Amino acid sequence: MSEVILSREILRELEEIGKRAYPDEGCAILLGDTQNPGIKQVKELKNTADKELSKSFFQVNPIEILDIEKEKNAIITGFFHTHPDQRAVLSKEDEDYMIPGIIYVVMSIVKGSFADIRAYVKEPDCGGIREFDI
């Protein structure tokens, strides 16, 4: 598998999250279900980075993720965040924070509207990073 399938609705939801957060970075968790490990559902996460930093940084309270995984009968497939006025490529920090095997979807929002979307997965041995087709 080297492909990430996003339905039109999911894509629209992600775009909305990105536009709403602009000019700050927006972020969300991508969920599948036990029957289907793909991306079936999106839940916006709160960017807890300081106001100063949030234009080029995002951070999520891990307890929020804990609550989601405990309450929902869902499988966490990936995480999503936006790069306001920046390219949809991973920064060094993005790479450092990637958990192997989890899909990271990055969307570029330029001047408040969608510009590009790309998906990446870190190798299971914490080695390289692969870009997946969307």
Added chain:
Amino acid sequence: MKVYISATLRNFFGRNPVIEISENNIKEILDKLTDEYPEAEKILFDEEGNLRKFVQIYVGDENKTQKEFWSDEIKDNSEVLLLPAVAGGAPRESIISDDRRKAVFFDDSEVERFGRHLLLKDIGVKGQKRIKAARVAVIGAGALGSPVIQYLAAAGVGTIKVIDFDEVKLENLQSQVIHTSRDLNRPKVATAKDKVRNINRNIDFEAANVKLEADNIVSEIDGYDLVIDCSDNFKARYLINDACVLCKIPLVFGAIYQFEGQVGIFNLDGGPCYRCQFPAPPEPGLVPTCAEGGAISPLPGIIGSIQANEALKLIIGIGEHLDGKLLTIDSLYLTSKILKIKKNHSCPICSAGAGITGVEDFDYEEFCGLKEEEQEIPIEGYTPEELAAKIESGEPITIVDVREPHERAILRFPNAIVIPIGQLARRKNELNPEQDTVFICKEGKRSILAINTLREAGYAGPLYNLKGGVDAMKDIVFSHEGAWL
């Protein structure tokens, strides 16, 4: 005590959500966990033994990720949580650091000269300072180099290096607008230098009148912020790509052929390189180089201008650009498309496993099969004089022209049959194995490919190559005109 493992990390712990461990501080709990699940050790800790950034350790609702808490005693009834850190930053804005930008100042004449840039909201003083601080290496002062060099100079790029070993020839003036008739036979870098001086004397111009090879390219481009590939052949293209990966320099790529051009940005912040999409050069001869193929005059102006524009956007740090993308423009039908290029996990040059430490000193010409004497089966050939003598003597020979239609239109080869290389194998019955067959192309390279193709297809008759191609035959004079052109 109960250790809760987040669903995001559970794969490395036998998919267990909760692991019962008797130890009562974080250090010992982690030791115990990695003992039991050895594969988790590499996931939790990096090579230096530090906890990876994406892991956070909580006791109850308190964050205890920092090492200073690891020997604190934990009460038996509390829950230890291994949670993911979900965070990240945006990539850097410009390829020019803020420190270098801040070290730049403008005098009055520069404020006047760049006034129109300074007024643009997206460029402004900040962007113009980045442009002045930038050091850009342009490889090739030919068709693409002409607009690239002049626009970079006009925009105010502080340091421009131009690398080219060639001299200006009359045929260059059809597309290489930086040179004029007065520059014939001068080194191209000398013309480029004059031109840049005339635009702006404050620019640091560095001329390198050298041919790039595996053993000198790294020292020629090292230390520059950006390389712009304005070369016209595959050998240079691969050499430049490999050296840019090695030196970690982003590359603005450009290429033209006939009516079509391509632009892309490679190797930006570890992004995909040219080889991620094209691991090796195409078969020699299948794609004629620009020198063989030619292009309509304004095409390099269009493509080179886009290259210069992309370079400036990278320097200023604005807009959406062609990073990891290949833009193809057809100037004949005015269509364009953008191909997304993915980082190739098994790229021979830029993947994590490639581990290159130098630009490989392999012979690109041999690699591309351009060296005639090193073919597996030696190919026999006629010199133009030998072929002319055979034609004059009326000896029955078959001449096969494998050139493109536009090349044949410039110089028709009389009494030659035309078979494109792609059709040779299937049309081999049109050749007479009882008599000599001579293959011709423009420079005598594609004709070698044609012969190899036929041999592979099992053709047994005698095959010859016209050495140096039609180009070398131009000056041959026949005793009676009717035999020739």
